[in-house]
Amino acid sequence: MDFELNEEQKMFQAMVRDFVDNEIAPNAAEWDDTEEFPHGTVKKMADLGLYGLHMPEEYGGSGDDLTFVIAVEEISRGCAGLAASYVTTLSLAMNPIVMHGSKEQKDRYIPWVMQGANVSFGLTEPMAGSDVSNIDTRYERDGDYFILNGSKIFITNGAEADFLVTFATHDRSLGYKGISAFIVERGMQGFSVGKSERKMGMHPASATELVFDNCRVPARNLLGQEGRGFSIALQAIDTCRVCVAAQAVGIAQAAYDAAVAYAKERKQFGVEIARHQGIQFMIADMAVDLDAARLLTYRAAWLMQTSGEVSLKEPAMAKLFATEAAHRICHRAVQIHGGYGYTREFVVERLYRDQRITEIYEGTSEMQRWTIARQITAAR
C-alpha cells in the first residue's frame, strides 16, 4: 500500500497549486462580490491544459481520475465557485458525451471543451430534485428534429454554457424508461436562459433556469439511445460524486490553513490563541477531519481508475464524509476567527458559504446515506 502521489502527480499538483495561488486565489473575493464569471481565467486554464483533463487521449486529453481530483481540489482551494463550474463542465456534463456520444458528437464537443467552453447538465426541475425520474420536460419527434418543452432549475453554468446536456421524457407513464438525453446548443430555436438564482455562495458560477419552448433539437443531437436517458444521467452523477468530495477537500484545506495561521497570529490573554487548549482541540479535530476526507476521496478516485468502473459505495462515502467534514472545518475556522470570521475581510466567511452546497448538489447527504446503505444491505 502506497499513500504517496507518484512523481508525475506531485509535479502536476505543484504546477496547479502555483497557478491557483497566482491567478485564482487573489481574485476569488472580487468574483464573489461581483458574482461575475471569470472568462479570462478559464481561457488561461484551458491554455494550461486543465480543460483537457478527463478527456479521451485520442482527442489530446490527459490525466487519470486521481490527477483530475487533484486539480479539482486545488482549484476549489482557491475559488470554489470557479471549481463548481469546472467540475460541471468537465465531469457532470461531458461524461455523458464521452461515454455515450456518437463519433460526430465527440468530434464536435470534446475539442470545443478543451478550448475552454462552458457546459451545463440540465436535469433538476421544480418537481424533480432528489427524485430525478419525476421530470416533466417533454419531447416529441418531428421529422429530423426533436421538439422539447419544459424547464429546468438551479443549473450550474446556465448563464455561460455554450451547450448543455439535458433530459426530457417522451411519455411520463413509462417512468424512467421514457427519458432520453439531448445535447442543446446556445442559439437553438426555442431555447432560452431564465431566472438566475441569487445564491448563498459559489457566486462566480451561475445557477439558472433553462427554458425549452418548442425547442427544436436536431435528431443527431440525441445522446445515446432513445429511452436510456435516465441511466445516462445517473451514471454522470455517480462518476462526478468523487469530484464534489474533492471540492469539499479543497474548501476545507483553505479554511484549515486560514484558521491555523490566524490562531498563531491573534493574541488574547497575553498569548497567541493557538496556545489555548480550546483552540488546539478544534485544530486537532479539523486536521483529523481533513486527512480522513482526503483519504476517502483519493481512495474513491484510485478505485475508479484501477477498476475502470464506477463503484457506488466508495464515492458516496467520500462525498458524504468529505462534504460534512468540510462543514465542520469551515464552522470551526469561523469560530477560531471570532468576530472577524463573520466579516467579508476574512476568507473563512466565503468558504463557510461556499461549502454548504456541497452537501446538497449531486445527491444530498441523505441520498448518499441511502446509496451506501443499499449497497451494504444488497450485498448480504
Ligand SMILES: Cc1cc2nc3c(=O)[nH]c(=O)nc-3n(C[C@H](O)[C@H](O)[C@H](O)COP(=O)(O)OP(=O)(O)OC[C@H]3O[C@@H](n4cnc5c(N)ncnc54)[C@H](O)[C@@H]3O)c2cc1C
Ligand atoms: C447552487 C446549485 C447548483 C446546482 N447545479 C445543478 C446542475 O448543474 N444540474 C442539475 O441538474 N441540478 C443542479 N442543482 C440541483 C441539485 O442537484 C438539487 O437541488 C438537489 O439534488 C436536491 O434536490 P431538491 O433541491 O429538489 O431537494 P429535495 O429533493 O426536495 O430534497 C429536500 C430534502 O428532502 C430530503 N429527501 C428527499 N428525498 C428523500 C428520501 N427519499 N429520504 C430522505 N430524505 C429525502 C433531501 O435530502 C433534502 O434534505 C443545483 C442546485 C443548487 C442549489
